[in-house]
Amino acid sequence: MSLINKNGLQINSTLYEFINKEVIPDTNINSEDFWNKFSKIVHELAPINKSLIEKRKSIQKKIDNWHQNNNGKEFDKNEYTKFLKTISYLIEEKENFEIETTNVDKEIASIAGPQLVVPVDNARYALNAANARWGSLYDALYGTDVISGEKGSGWNEERAKKVINYVRNFFDEVFPLSGTSWDEVTEFKIKDENLIFIKKDKEYSLKNKSQFIGFNGEKNKPKSILIKNNDIHIDIIIDPNHIVGKSDKASISDVMVESALSTIIDNEDSVAAVDAEDKVKCYRNWLGLMKGDLTANMEKNGKKFVRKLNPNRNYISKDGKKISLHGRALLLSRNVGHLMTNPAILLNDGSEIPEGILDAFVATLCALHDFKNKNNSRTGSVYIVKPKMHGPEEVAFTNTLFEKVEEALGIEKYTIKVGIMDEERRTTVNLKECIRQVKNRIVFINTGFLDRTGDEMHTSFEAGPMIFKGDMKKSTWLNTYENWNVDVGLMCGFSGKAQIGKGMWAMPDQMANMMEQKIGHPKSGANCAWVPSPTAATLHSMHYHKINVFDQQNKIKSRSKAKLEDILEIPKADRPNWSTEDINRELENNAQGILGYVVRWIDQGVGCSKVPDINNVGLMEDRATLRISSQHMANWIHHGICTKEQVMSVMKKMAKIVDNQNEKDPAYNRSGRTGYKKMSDDFEKSIAFAAACDLVFKGRVQPSGYTEPLLHEKRLEKKLSN
Numbered sequence: 001m002s003l004i005n006k007n008g009l010q011i012n013s014t015l016y017e018f019i020n021k022e023v024i025p026d027t028n029i030n031s032e033d034f035w036n037k038f039s040k041i042v043h044e045l046a047p048i049n050k051s052l053i054e055k056r057k058s059i060q061k062k063i064d065n066w067h068q069n070n071n072g073k074e075f076d077k078n079e080y081t082k083f084l085k086t087i088s089y090l091i092e093e094k095e096n097f098e099i100e101t102t103n104v105d106k107e108i109a110s111i112a113g114p115q116l117v118v119p120v121d122n123a124r125y126a127l128n129a130a131n132a133r134w135g136s137l138y139d140a141l142y143g144t145d146v147i148s149g150e151k152g153s154g155w156n157e158e159r160a161k162k163v164i165n166y167v168r169n170f171f172d173e174v175f176p177l178s179g180t181s182w183d184e185v186t187e188f189k190i191k192d193e194n195l196i197f198i199k200k201d202k203e204y205s206l207k208n209k210s211q212f213i214g215f216n217g218e219k220n221k222p223k224s225i226l227i228k229n230n231d232i233h234i235d236i237i238i239d240p241n242h243i244v245g246k247s248d249k250a251s252i253s254d255v256m257v258e259s260a261l262s263t264i265i266d267n268e269d270s271v272a273a274v275d276a277e278d279k280v281k282c283y284r285n286w287l288g289l290m291k292g293d294l295t296a297n298m299e300k301n302g303k304k305f306v307r308k309l310n311p312n313r314n315y316i317s318k319d320g321k322k323i324s325l326h327g328r329a330l331l332l333s334r335n336v337g338h339l340m341t342n343p344a345i346l347l348n349d350g351s352e353i354p355e356g357i358l359d360a361f362v363a364t365l366c367a368l369h370d371f372k373n374k375n376n377s378r379t380g381s382v383y384i385v386k387p388k389m390h391g392p393e394e395v396a397f398t399n400t401l402f403e404k405v406e407e408a409l410g411i412e413k414y415t416i417k418v419g420i421m422d423e424e425r426r427t428t429v430n431l432k433e434c435i436r437q438v439k440n441r442i443v444f445i446n447t448g449f450l451d452r453t454g455d456e457m458h459t460s461f462e463a464g465p466m467i468f469k470g471d472m473k474k475s476t477w478l479n480t481y482e483n484w485n486v487d488v489g490l491m492c493g494f495s496g497k498a499q500i501g502k503g504m505w506a507m508p509d510q511m512a513n514m515m516e517q518k519i520g521h522p523k524s525g526a527n528c529a530w531v532p533s534p535t536a537a538t539l540h541s542m543h544y545h546k547i548n549v550f551d552q553q554n555k556i557k558s559r560s561k562a563k564l565e566d567i568l569e570i571p572k573a574d575r576p577n578w579s580t581e582d583i584n585r586e587l588e589n590n591a592q593g594i595l596g597y598v599v600r601w602i603d604q605g606v607g608c609s610k611v612p613d614i615n616n617v618g619l620m621e622d623r624a625t626l627r628i629s630s631q632h633m634a635n636w637i638h639h640g641i642c643t644k645e646q647v648m649s650v651m652k653k654m655a656k657i658v659d660n661q662n663e664k665d666p667a668y669n670r671s672g673r674t675g676y677k678k679m680s681d682d683f684e685k686s687i688a689f690a691a692a693c694d695l696v697f698k699g700r701v702q703p704s705g706y707t708e709p710l711l712h713e714k715r716l717e718k719k720l721s722n
Contacts, residue, residue: 007039008348012276015344019362023287027368029409034365037408042357045401046347049338049354052394056704059426060459062087067462075463077565084429084568091392091430098493099439101417103379107330108443108499111231112527112549113261114537115501116329119270119608120282124296124307128534130289131310132260133329134235135538138163138244139254144511146539157247164248167255174229174545176207185250188238190219193318195227214315214323226315226323229545233258233325235313260537262499262528263329265289267359268336268387269451269622270608272601274712274719276344279358287366289331292375309375330383331376332419332444333367335359337388338397340708357401360384364405364416371411385419385444388451389434390704391426396437419444419499422485423451423624424704425459429567431488445494446501446528447485449478454627456571457635458705464572465639468586469632476569484562486525486553491561495553504530506619508610511539522547525556532620576641583642584650589614590629591647591654595692597621599658599679601711602688602718612661614654626695626707634699647696655679655689687718 002013020031066083070076084090107113118129141147141163149159168183175182180199187198195212197204206212206227213233217223225236235256239245245253265286273279288294289309296307310327317323336359341352367382369375377383386398402416418441420427420434427434435442449472456477457466472478482502489500502521505514518540521529527549531537592614600606610618619625636642659678679689691714695707702709 003346006035008043009035009039009353010346012344014280015276018280018283019365022284023362023365026372027365029365029368034408038361041404041408042345042353043347045357045397045404046351046354048397048400049357052338052390052397053703055393056390059087059089060704063089063459064462067460071462075570077568081565081568089391089426089429091433093430093432094436096491097436097439099435099442099497101440101442101497102414103381104417104443104497105330105377105379105381106231107261108383109497111261112522113232113544114259114531114540115499115528116260116263116534116537117266117270117334117504117530117532118263120265120267120285120333121271121273121278121607123285123288123294124298126265126285126289127294127296127307127309129260129263129265130328130331132263132534132537133258133327134256134310134313135259135534135541137167137234137255137257137538137542140511140535140538141166144535144539145509146512146515155243160244160247164244164252170542170545175211175227175234177204178207180204183249187250188222188225190215190222190318195225195318212318214317216315224315226325230548232261232541232544235315257538257541259541260329260531260534262332264332264334264385264530266334266608267363268334269624272605272607272711272715273342274715275342278605279342279344283362283366286333286363287369290366290368290370290376292370292373326378328376332383332385333359333363334385334387334419335363337386338394339388339703339706340712356386356398360401360405360416361408364409364411368409368411380415382416383419383443384416385421387421388424388704388706389420389427390424391430392433392437395420395427395434399438399441402441414441417441417443419446421448421451422446423448424455425452425567428452428481428484429564431485432492435488435492439492442498444499444501445485445489446499446503446526446530447482448503448624449473450503450624450628452481453478454624454631454705457628457631458702460570460572461631461635461638461700463570464574465576465641466632466635467571467573468582469590469628472571475571476566477571480562480566480569482524484564484567486556487559487561490525490553490557495550499528500526500553502526502529504620505532505536505540506621506625507617508532508536508620509618511536515539515542519543519547522549523552525549525553527553578641583636584646587633587636587642587647587650588654590633591650591692591696592657593619593621593629594626594633594695595651595655595658595679595689596661597626598692598695598711599662599688602691602714603677605715605719614657616661623707623711626711627705630695630699630707631705633696634705637696638700644697648693651689651693651696652680652683655683655692687714687721690714 003010004016116129118125147162171182184199185197189196211227213228214226215222227234237254238251239253240251242253245251298305298307312327313325315323336355338356340355342355343352345353364382418438422445453472522543531540596611608622611621613619659680662676679686694710
């Protein structure tokens, strides 16, 4: 590793050259000035960062001791709450306030819709996600199980007709016509600034004529029609010569819908970035997105092509003016949290740089390019989602960090907007005070079931054995937490100013199930919710046409507020009397999920992928999944529900199953990879198997139950062994 000595820093040469030669040019930033200010701020903030992590440990130790001292006694929630206040876990809630964030893009402030999350280290995925602002509803339905019957690989006219009927019914629901239905229409035209629907030479119109926005082509023979509902656009493509248009009585060949209004470009849980080489790969893709010149070489059906960012979409308004709609999702950068450090830069005492500080500087430095071309934010903002913060003090530190970055780069205060991931219990119970710390830059809060459950289990580790993982979703604390997040956001004035988000749909192959269940997110008052793919974003967008989220939020404001005492309901099992079969089944499910994810992370450096579960159902997995499963097993070992020997036996058994699942996975033979290496061929020498076991057997002592420290250690070991 080549290091550059600069202003008391030892900087990996790959990172140093990337910033100097690729990022800084064309930004009006002076390289010498940047590194001088950067070094000063890093050395100022790193000790504060470290002290915050030490405070986490101190608080956790006090909570552990309280549970140990009260072991055998009936749990007294009032005493527990008083105790949490004495150790500053619970902060006194101050007067009501409303957020004051300005210059927020409408995709975050005033339009409700799906939000994609994508790993930044894969340029192709990142481009697909950015371009997922618009998606074909016909393709999304035709290629998924939302439409019954065989999907197949070729053209199926019967299936196509089902798709057309499905969309016509959807249109009748959200774009109703006066006097007829969409499936009766045979022709469209524009007359007197209105969209006219023709059926047997009779003319009809939309019940709500304002839903018609514009068109392309001729007024008497439009090639496309632009309509809008709940501020989300749909572009109806008309082409009688297209294979689909030929079978459609109105010659509609496709329906393009606004889908992923925003996308989180993720540097955190969905990537495996452990050193300078990995970090530069991530940063370079983010830079390309901010410059607008990111590309990826593709091959499909034997044809090679280059994927780029989509251009804007242009139309003629109903009154003859030009309309330009953004062709890409609004992009947010999720940085890492406060815990991890990275060897890409060493400080003057030889310690590694806090990775979150590095991320904030580089993400914003790259985004300076967007200020000129407005490729992403039209308001001149930089959106950074900050995960895994514990309480108001850590949020305040993030605010300080962002202020320092703004000062160093010479940009206006509050240019950097922040999203708070409400996924740690100390943040949840103090959410209002967390928001107060960033009331001038907050644009986003959201719930995350998996990480939040992992922290729930680790925080209350000594309280007793946790309930079955599948029962967590029915627990008192979890349902209250979901409502609490919305209640607090609305109380703080988020409606029309910032996003209140909900978590991921993890099963990308089960879209019919998603369409039944995920409508619950907009109904809950969430103006964005996470989806795992562009296809899922396109389908989920239909929910935001059916539900006006801002109307829902107004209704929710008058409901009874979620109660803190219910959030503090610990999900432990009282005197469990579980069968050996049930315990083993739970252990096997956890172990299989851990091993299936870890072997890809360690051996291939893949931080997020569709991993088959124990029933061969593909789940989009990232580190949050790993945290809950490893903490659950560690908790059961600690409380004697199972033994270490029993768990090791299960781990070896499930490793063989994972090996069989992965052996024929074509992903291991793509992109220069060397094929799958079985863990079960030699358990003693498999770094991946060792990592998976460490996550369980050392899970009790991992900071907040996080998986990153062990994964980074083992991935670095694997990279050195290659």
